[in-house]
Amino acid sequence: MTQNGRYRNASDRCAGARLPAGRPPGASRRGLFLIRLAAAMLWLSSSAAVGQPTPAGTELDQQVIALFQQLLKDPTNVDLNFRYAEAAVKLGNFEGAISALERLLLYNPNFPGVKLQLAELYTRLASYNTARAYLDQVESAPDVTPQTRARVRALRDQIERATSPSKFAVNLVAGLRRQSDDSAEPAGSDIVAGGIPLTLSSVILHKPGWDAFLGGNLAHTYNLGDVTIESNALVYYSKQFQFSSIDSAAIEVNSGPRFDIGGSGASKIVSLRPYALASEVALGNSQFLWSAGAGLSADRPITERISAAGFYEFRSERFANVAAVPTATDMNAGVHSIGGNLSYQILENGNLGLQVSYAIDQARRSFASNDALVVRANYAHSFQLPAEFGAGPLIISPVLYRIYSWNAAANPAAAPTVIPVTQEWRFGVTGELGLTDNLAATAHVIREVIGSNIPADRSNDTQVIIGLRLSY
Amino acid sequence: MAGMGVANVAATAADRSSRELLVAHDSMRDERIDTRDRGQVQLLFADQSSLSLAPGSDVVINEFLYDPQTQTGNLIATVTTGLLRYVGGEISKKKDVAFYTPSAVVSVRGGIILIKAEGDARLGQGGGGKTEVLFLSGDRMCVTANGQSQCTTKFATAITSERGESPSAPVPVTAETIQVLLSNLQADDGGTD
Numbered sequence: 001m002t003q004n005g006r007y008r009n010a011s012d013r014c015a016g017a018r019l020p021a022g023r024p025p026g027a028s029r030r031g032l033f034l035i036r037l038a039a040a041m042l043w044l045s046s047s048a049a050v051g052q053p054t055p056a057g058t059e060l061d062q063q064v065i066a067l068f069q070q071l072l073k074d075p076t077n078v079d080l081n082f083r084y085a086e087a088a089v090k091l092g093n094f095e096g097a098i099s100a101l102e103r104l105l106l107y108n109p110n111f112p113g114v115k116l117q118l119a120e121l122y123t124r125l126a127s128y129n130t131a132r133a134y135l136d137q138v139e140s141a142p143d144v145t146p147q148t149r150a151r152v153r154a155l156r157d158q159i160e161r162a163t164s165p166s167k168f169a170v171n172l173v174a175g176l177r178r179q180s181d182d183s184a185e186p187a188g189s190d191i192v193a194g195g196i197p198l199t200l201s202s203v204i205l206h207k208p209g210w211d212a213f214l215g216g217n218l219a220h221t222y223n224l225g226d227v228t229i230e231s232n233a234l235v236y237y238s239k240q241f242q243f244s245s246i247d248s249a250a251i252e253v254n255s256g257p258r259f260d261i262g263g264s265g266a267s268k269i270v271s272l273r274p275y276a277l278a279s280e281v282a283l284g285n286s287q288f289l290w291s292a293g294a295g296l297s298a299d300r301p302i303t304e305r306i307s308a309a310g311f312y313e314f315r316s317e318r319f320a321n322v323a324a325v326p327t328a329t330d331m332n333a334g335v336h337s338i339g340g341n342l343s344y345q346i347l348e349n350g351n352l353g354l355q356v357s358y359a360i361d362q363a364r365r366s367f368a369s370n371d372a373l374v375v376r377a378n379y380a381h382s383f384q385l386p387a388e389f390g391a392g393p394l395i396i397s398p399v400l401y402r403i404y405s406w407n408a409a410a411n412p413a414a415a416p417t418v419i420p421v422t423q424e425w426r427f428g429v430t431g432e433l434g435l436t437d438n439l440a441a442t443a444h445v446i447r448e449v450i451g452s453n454i455p456a457d458r459s460n461d462t463q464v465i466i467g468l469r470l471s472y
Numbered sequence: 473m474a475g476m477g478v479a480n481v482a483a484t485a486a487d488r489s490s491r492e493l494l495v496a497h498d499s500m501r502d503e504r505i506d507t508r509d510r511g512q513v514q515l516l517f518a519d520q521s522s523l524s525l526a527p528g529s530d531v532v533i534n535e536f537l538y539d540p541q542t543q544t545g546n547l548i549a550t551v552t553t554g555l556l557r558y559v560g561g562e563i564s565k566k567k568d569v570a571f572y573t574p575s576a577v578v579s580v581r582g583g584i585i586l587i588k589a590e591g592d593a594r595l596g597q598g599g600g601g602k603t604e605v606l607f608l609s610g611d612r613m614c615v616t617a618n619g620q621s622q623c624t625t626k627f628a629t630a631i632t633s634e635r636g637e638s639p640s641a642p643v644p645v646t647a648e649t650i651q652v653l654l655s656n657l658q659a660d661d662g663g664t665d
Binding site: 127 | 495512514516518520521522524557559560561582583584608609627628644645646647648650651654655657658659660
């Protein structure tokens with residue numbers, strides 16, 4: 001019998017899911033799979049905090065406070081101001097560092113090095129015109145060294161890139177995966193993504209296996225003033241070591257304007273983003289699925305620590321029969337998804353997420369139609385490592401899913417008298433260690449336990465992933 | 473609260489009495505800092521915030537309270553005239569800090585602002601009572617006058633308020649404008665070091 005797992009993550013920030021119908025008539029192998037590209041950004045985005053500032057309460061935090069206490073007694077001490085500024089920057093307290101350095105200019109304005117540092121700090125705060133003001137002062141100073149001029153040019157280039165209305169961001173993850181029950185899915189629905197995500201799911205072969213994968217997201221934004229056009233291209237490729245029939249490749253693009261209702265900043269009521277999407281999936285080196293659709297996402301902060309988001313999305317999916325799934329066209333469907341999530345920063349360096357989504361898959365054949373409910377909870381905690389460790393932060397993110405699926409009808413070829421109902425527990429943990437500002441090492445362990453009223457659809461799987469993530 | 477009581481420490485820079493730095497301890501109330509006859513001054517507050525005053529400024533610290541244990545407190549100041557830069561600390565991360573000027577009330581959450589205020593004394597000469605506030609960084613800045621408020625979250629924007637009128641909408645300011653104001657908050661060329 002077949003385990004037919006179809007997992008949906010709907011666009012923009014919210015996870016959704018659907019579990020599937022029974023095996024279409026004529027399915028030729030034990031694993032009927034469906035590869036799903038979707039939008040919901042979990043793993044990469046939730047832990048994309050490489051190079052984060054040091055959280056409060058750490059040893060460095062205490063060091064900054066101690067230096068400040070010394071400054072209160074000796075505020076004109078140049079060396080002390082520099083040491084305080086350096087420590088404050090490490091702590092992410094750029095305003096404190098700016099205050100110390102600007103204090104030095106109160107006594108001596110002919111200090112191009114200090115002004116250059118101030119320009120760098122204001123750049124990190126995204127206060128670009130203030131940074132430019134200091135750079136202008138540096139360049140107008142007499143006897144500026146060639147090295148300083150080179151740093152000024154580099155910083156001006158950085159500011160020009162940052163202030164350009166057109167911006168790109170790239171997230172790439174590459175790694176190896178071991179599954180106790182090999183499938184086409186990367187590691188549950190929250191493994192590969194990057195602003196816009198993908199979920200590949202789910203072939204259960206009941207055999208262990210290895211694969212190498214590469215996933216990534218190219219995000220582009222174009223600022224038109226009150227409206228930003230946001231576009232994403234998501235790619236994924238998985239090469240199985242033993243089962244080439246489930247080698248998979250996928251690409252999805254989506255694009256749409258984002259705008260605020262009720263003004264910007266604190267007065268904002270909600271941020272909306274309607275979007276259109278299209279995707280293409282290959283399985284076992286054959287074209288397998290294309291889809292097109294549209295959606296609407298909305299998000300807004302509730303308090304300083306709580307934010308909420310929601311979405312609705314529709315996709316039209318068209319399958320192609322392939323050797324592994326000769327009746328895949330039975331799954332041609334229109335899929336409606338709706339969901340929401342809450343994000344709560346419960347600690348200075350800890351964030352709790354709760355997501356709920358519901359998907360209605362109206363397939364061409366009734367036994368391939370189903371409804372699915374997904375509830376997901378996760379927590380991400382950032383640990384600052386000792387400075388001598390030379391890396392960090394370390395972000396640990398446990399995650400727990402509960403997934404329910406109800407098919408619309410029994411599959412006459414599989415279990416003609418039983419309408420499939422499945423329940424899944426999925427739990428695991430992701431660890432990510434920042435190596436540089438742009439590079440992180442990742443590890444992911446997840447366990448899936450799928451129960452069903454059809455015995456053959458029951459399965460367990462443990463996945464272990466190690467990889468590297470590059471963000472730029 | 474520890475360290476109650478006014479505690480101003482004048483730390484004179486080298487031989488330039490005009491470059492003065494006032495260190496505020498945990499509490500400060502109704503302290504007037506007048507640089508109309510002197511040069512620049514910076515106040516360093518216990519919450520790691522600072523207030524820099526250009527020459528020709530007159531500011532009263534109506535209230536500064538800070539509890540280091542909870543990292544909360546309050547800062548209210550009145551800017552009668554002149555130019556100042558406020559760099560936020562722990563207090564402004566948690567609540568708005570307020571500055572009263574002759575024509576408006578400025579509140580800022582986090583971040584860094586520049587306030588340029590014209591005093592009442594110029595009213596008789598026309599053009600007095602104008603306040604221009606530049607938002608350089610932070611969460612948000614609001615200017616309230618004549619019963620109306622204008623807020624901004626965009627860096628390098630300014631809100632202007634004339635006495636008796638509502639504040640303007642935020643408008644972008646250039647690096648050149650910022651540089652002129654920053655120069656007024658630095659020592660004259662030929663500093664002491």
